[in-house]
Amino acid sequence: MPETDLMPEPSLTVPEALTGSGKPLSVTRLRKTYSGVTAVDEVSMEIAAGEFVTFLGSSGSGKTTTLMMIAGFCEPDSGSVVVGGRDVTRLAPQKRGLGFVFQQYLLFPHMTVWENVAFPLQLRGVPKAELRRRVGETLEMAGLSSMTRRRPRELSGGQQQRVALCRALVYRPPVILMDEPLGALDKKLRDQLQTEIKRIQQELGLTVIYVTHDQEEALVLSDRIAVMRDGRIDQFDTPQELFERPRTPFVADFLGAANFLPGHVEEQTAEHTLVRLDSGGLLTARPQAAQDGTRVRAAVQPGRLALCPPGDGFCTGTVETVTYVGTLVRATVRPVGGAHSELVRLELPAGRAPALGERVGLSAEPGNVSVFPDAENGG
Amino acid sequence: MTGLPSTLAGRITLVVCSTLILLFLVLPIVVIVVTSFGKDAFGSFPPSSWTLGWYKVLFADGSKWPAALSLSALVASLTTVFSLVLGVTAATALVRSNLPLRSAVYGLVLAPLVIPQVVLALGLFLLFEPASMLGSPIAIALGHTVLASPIAVMILMATLQGIDERLEDAAASMGAGRLTVARRITFPLAMPGLVAAGIFSFITSFDEFFISQFLSSVDTVTLPVQVFNVLQYDVDPSVTAVSAILIAVAVVALALVAAVRRLSGSGKQDGLLPTEPGVGLTAGSETAT
Amino acid sequence: MAVLAPVSGSAAPVPRKKRRSRVSLSDRRTRFGLFNAAPVVIYLLVLFIYPIFSTLLLSLKGENGGLTLHWYTDAFQGANLEILLTTLRISAETSLLSLVIGFVLAAAVSRLKPLWAGLVMVVVVVPHFISALVRTYGWIILLGEHGVINNALTGLHIPGAPFQLLYNETGVVIGTTSVMLPYTVLLLYAVMKGIDRRLMAAAASMGAGRVTIFRRVYLPLVAPGLVNAGILCFILCLGYYLTPALMGGEKQTMVASLIDEQVMKQDQWNGAAALGIILLLFTFAGLLLLRMLKSAGEAYRNRGTAS
Numbered sequence: 001m002p003e004t005d006l007m008p009e010p011s012l013t014v015p016e017a018l019t020g021s022g023k024p025l026s027v028t029r030l031r032k033t034y035s036g037v038t039a040v041d042e043v044s045m046e047i048a049a050g051e052f053v054t055f056l057g058s059s060g061s062g063k064t065t066t067l068m069m070i071a072g073f074c075e076p077d078s079g080s081v082v083v084g085g086r087d088v089t090r091l092a093p094q095k096r097g098l099g100f101v102f103q104q105y106l107l108f109p110h111m112t113v114w115e116n117v118a119f120p121l122q123l124r125g126v127p128k129a130e131l132r133r134r135v136g137e138t139l140e141m142a143g144l145s146s147m148t149r150r151r152p153r154e155l156s157g158g159q160q161q162r163v164a165l166c167r168a169l170v171y172r173p174p175v176i177l178m179d180e181p182l183g184a185l186d187k188k189l190r191d192q193l194q195t196e197i198k199r200i201q202q203e204l205g206l207t208v209i210y211v212t213h214d215q216e217e218a219l220v221l222s223d224r225i226a227v228m229r230d231g232r233i234d235q236f237d238t239p240q241e242l243f244e245r246p247r248t249p250f251v252a253d254f255l256g257a258a259n260f261l262p263g264h265v266e267e268q269t270a271e272h273t274l275v276r277l278d279s280g281g282l283l284t285a286r287p288q289a290a291q292d293g294t295r296v297r298a299a300v301q302p303g304r305l306a307l308c309p310p311g312d313g314f315c316t317g318t319v320e321t322v323t324y325v326g327t328l329v330r331a332t333v334r335p336v337g338g339a340h341s342e343l344v345r346l347e348l349p350a351g352r353a354p355a356l357g358e359r360v361g362l363s364a365e366p367g368n369v370s371v372f373p374d375a376e377n378g379g
Numbered sequence: 380m381t382g383l384p385s386t387l388a389g390r391i392t393l394v395v396c397s398t399l400i401l402l403f404l405v406l407p408i409v410v411i412v413v414t415s416f417g418k419d420a421f422g423s424f425p426p427s428s429w430t431l432g433w434y435k436v437l438f439a440d441g442s443k444w445p446a447a448l449s450l451s452a453l454v455a456s457l458t459t460v461f462s463l464v465l466g467v468t469a470a471t472a473l474v475r476s477n478l479p480l481r482s483a484v485y486g487l488v489l490a491p492l493v494i495p496q497v498v499l500a501l502g503l504f505l506l507f508e509p510a511s512m513l514g515s516p517i518a519i520a521l522g523h524t525v526l527a528s529p530i531a532v533m534i535l536m537a538t539l540q541g542i543d544e545r546l547e548d549a550a551a552s553m554g555a556g557r558l559t560v561a562r563r564i565t566f567p568l569a570m571p572g573l574v575a576a577g578i579f580s581f582i583t584s585f586d587e588f589f590i591s592q593f594l595s596s597v598d599t600v601t602l603p604v605q606v607f608n609v610l611q612y613d614v615d616p617s618v619t620a621v622s623a624i625l626i627a628v629a630v631v632a633l634a635l636v637a638a639v640r641r642l643s644g645s646g647k648q649d650g651l652l653p654t655e656p657g658v659g660l661t662a663g664s665e666t667a668t
Numbered sequence: 669m670a671v672l673a674p675v676s677g678s679a680a681p682v683p684r685k686k687r688r689s690r691v692s693l694s695d696r697r698t699r700f701g702l703f704n705a706a707p708v709v710i711y712l713l714v715l716f717i718y719p720i721f722s723t724l725l726l727s728l729k730g731e732n733g734g735l736t737l738h739w740y741t742d743a744f745q746g747a748n749l750e751i752l753l754t755t756l757r758i759s760a761e762t763s764l765l766s767l768v769i770g771f772v773l774a775a776a777v778s779r780l781k782p783l784w785a786g787l788v789m790v791v792v793v794v795p796h797f798i799s800a801l802v803r804t805y806g807w808i809i810l811l812g813e814h815g816v817i818n819n820a821l822t823g824l825h826i827p828g829a830p831f832q833l834l835y836n837e838t839g840v841v842i843g844t845t846s847v848m849l850p851y852t853v854l855l856l857y858a859v860m861k862g863i864d865r866r867l868m869a870a871a872a873s874m875g876a877g878r879v880t881i882f883r884r885v886y887l888p889l890v891a892p893g894l895v896n897a898g899i900l901c902f903i904l905c906l907g908y909y910l911t912p913a914l915m916g917g918e919k920q921t922m923v924a925s926l927i928d929e930q931v932m933k934q935d936q937w938n939g940a941a942a943l944g945i946i947l948l949l950f951t952f953a954g955l956l957l958l959r960m961l962k963s964a965g966e967a968y969r970n971r972g973t974a975s
Binding site for chain 3: 393394396397400401403404405406407408409410411414464465466468469471472473475476477478479481484487488490491493494495496497498499501502503504505506521522524525528532579582586588589592593603606607610611618619622625626629630632633
């Protein structure tokens with residue numbers, strides 16, 4: 001991650017952000033209720049300089065409300081927001097010095113592309129020559145140099161969002177907040193802009209908080225992801241950690257659409273937990289503090305399952321469906337035996353596709369299997 | 380009036396009827412414009428010969444028209460200023476805030492449009508007569524503002540509703556304070572609405588008769604009051620020319636509104652004129668709801 | 669209202685300066701609204717509500733200063749009563765005529781292509797913004813004994829021409845209708861544009877004839893608009909002064925003219941005030957009727973969906 005040396009600018013409003021020990025952003029025990037309903041419940045987090053953090057959750061999870069409280073568009077009932085060591089909890093948005101990219105672009109329709117991007121610099125009284133240089137550089141970096149004189153309505157959605165991005169980063173705010181910025185774009189454009197956002201973020205060492213409900217987008221972009229549910233953060237970790245060591249069934253399901261296999265703990269050791277599945281097989285999982293005999297659900301991502309000869313592995317069954325998705329194959333296997341046998345989903349490289357009706361065994365690395373007490377019904 | 384193919388006879392009847400109705404609306408206006416250029420002022424129509432004489436007479440020495448015209452212009456300008464101030468603040472309150480008793484305030488603002496003007500004129504007369512303000516341009520303008528401000532409020536409310544409030548949020552997120560947002564974002568975007576509100580306030584006042592009639596004094600008389608007096612008591616053929624000027628002012632004003640709309644590219648172009656003309660009407664129905 | 673929760677040590681140190689009393693965002697918006705609503709509210713209280721209120725007081729004030737209803741009994745007697753009835757009659761005639769003509773034009777416009785509809789609406793709306801005084805004067809020129817209309821009628825050898833079209837009720841109703849017409853056209857057009865034309869086609873597919881479709885489908889759909897436009901038109905006519913004063917004769921004096929005369933010529937302010945309040949009450953009654961009909965209509969429709 002590039003360090004913060006790109007960020008200092010004498011004309012910035014929040015120089016403290018870059019000095020001292022203050023993190024660019026920390027949020028402490030933010031709470032917000034709307035007419036009795038808790039939208040955000042005791043959310044706390046710290047974000048390091050140059051980090052790309054995503055709030056991931058479905059609608060109503062509180063991710064946007066949290067973002068709005070950080071930006072200042074919405075006032076927390078309690079808790080605090082500290083930017084660069086300065087408590088901004090009760091400050092108006094314009095006094096926080098942050099950057100914001102909206103889903104609806106919100107370019108000023110009466111200004112050209114150039115004027116839109118120059119606007120925040122004009123507010124800061126940046127001298128003309130420097131303003132021209134910075135606006136020019138920023139637009140060039142986003143590949144917009146040829147359309148500086150156009151009005152927003154003459155641009156495509158993708159171009160508009162690029163302008164909005166330029167407008168938010170041209171004044172080098174210590175943190176840029178993005179609220180589902182690609183939500184209104186089609187899939188192809190979204191992929192393209194994801195790459196671009198990531199590139200610019202890394203080039204400039206920007207600190208970004210990004211809100212989305214799209215797991216894939218979160219995985220592609222983020223250094224760390226906060227998975228949110230019902231106003232709380234379920235888990236705040238790197239994508240890899242979330243994927244491999246989900247702390248709740250919800251995280252396991254939301255990120256990887258995990259298979260949940262019911263069973264009970266048969267044996268506990270320091271290295272692993274043995275789970276006796278209801279379908280009869282024995283599954284080796286990561287160690288989990290649980291008493292022998294506890295009802296549990298073992299979670300494993302479809303992509304972390306492998307085929308093995310029938311009889312080996314933790315489960316044997318017949319292949320019910322096979323679907324090609326590009327270079328991947330999605331298959332479902334109906335386990336044999338056990339009281340109630342739910343379908344197990346798996347993802348394999350196209351070359352290893354099983355045949356329909358084939359009897360196969362399934363296996364998984366112990367490190368890829370998480371175990372959750374059954375009471376926690378997150379899925 | 381059905382989604383069915385209509386018969387030829389039905390279509391012809393409808394076209395003929397509509398044309399007659401449109402003539403019914405337009406004819407009294409056309410006849411004035413044409414007559415004002417005719418030699419024989421009250422005579423036959425169309426006139427036998429043409430002249431600009433009536434217009435020249437208006438501005439001849441000793442004519443009472445220039446004074447009336449300038450009084451009307453002054454009153455209308457004052458009214459425009461008053462009702463823009465009231466309109467901007469009231470529309471902001473009604474559209475961009477949590478206003479307690481919002482619907483009561485809204486009802487109050489629109490009420491002058493449905494109250495009989497005689498009652499309003501009489502009430503204002505009772506207010507200004509004891510203060511010996513009859514004939515004062517300020518008093519007349521204050522009275523006209525009661526009629527003009529609801530129109531301004533409605534136009535500006537529609538304008539504000541048409542401006543995405545989050546654009547203001549976006550500017551704030553970049554560090555723009557309330558004043559800067561108003562100056563750099565809201566004001567330029569609301570410009571067409573402000574122009575329209577101003578123009579409609581102006582012509583509302585410029586054409587207003589009844590309140591002016593009650594609040595005028597013998598030697599300060601607005602243009603419509605003067606026209607009325609001439610029509611009722613004197614016979615002054617140049618009144619036709621004055622009427623034509625009043626028509627021209629209204630038409631130019633409406634054209635201006637349409638042009639500003641067109642230029643700024645705002646407003647949905649489903650008609651040549653924006654929705655404002657309907658403003659006074661919807662007002663009536665909304666207070667009634 | 670919002671109290672900051674104690675901050676735990678893990679977070680960055682929060683400067684615990686004394687802050688100004690915290691006003692929550694929604695309170696701020698309320699205060700902003702009150703601040704901005706104040707000018708118009710104060711203005712209308714002083715220059716709209718208070719004048720009407722003082723008119724009311726004046727209408728109740730006896731010659732000796734006590735309370736009296738004698739100005740109201742006066743208003744319902746003799747010549748005054750006649751004028752009141754004339755006002756109601758002319759208003760009704762005008763509203764009816766505006767409604768019929770407005771209906772035909774609005775129905776025609778609602779079938780036109782958007783461009784043409786826009787053009788026609790401009791022709792309807794522009795006159796609305798031209799001084800009613802001027803338009804009335806136009807009618808005086810048109811309807812005179814040797815005016816355009818009578819000349820044309822004589823030219824066509826219509827028996828009885830030239831007609832007496834000015835300074836009688838015909839003239840007043842023609843003039844006032846032309847002033848009110850834009851209102852009815854705009855109100856009806858708005859309603860008609862909202863009607864789904866496919867409903868008529870659907871009715872036809874079930875075998876309904878044109879007359880039946882009009883009577884059973886179209887008219888009921890337009891009815892609320894007709895009621896709305898009719899009542900509003902009537903209300904606006906009640907206090908109308910200009911056209912009746914200029915185009916009417918002795919027998920077409922309306923209340924507004926009477927008020928004008930009492931104030932300007934007879935210095936009879938109390939009587940004028942009472943007449944004004946009566947007009948106001950008629951207006952309120954009209955608005956109330958409108959609201960009642962509306963909620964009755966809604967209740968009727970809701971009953972249909974609820975059962």
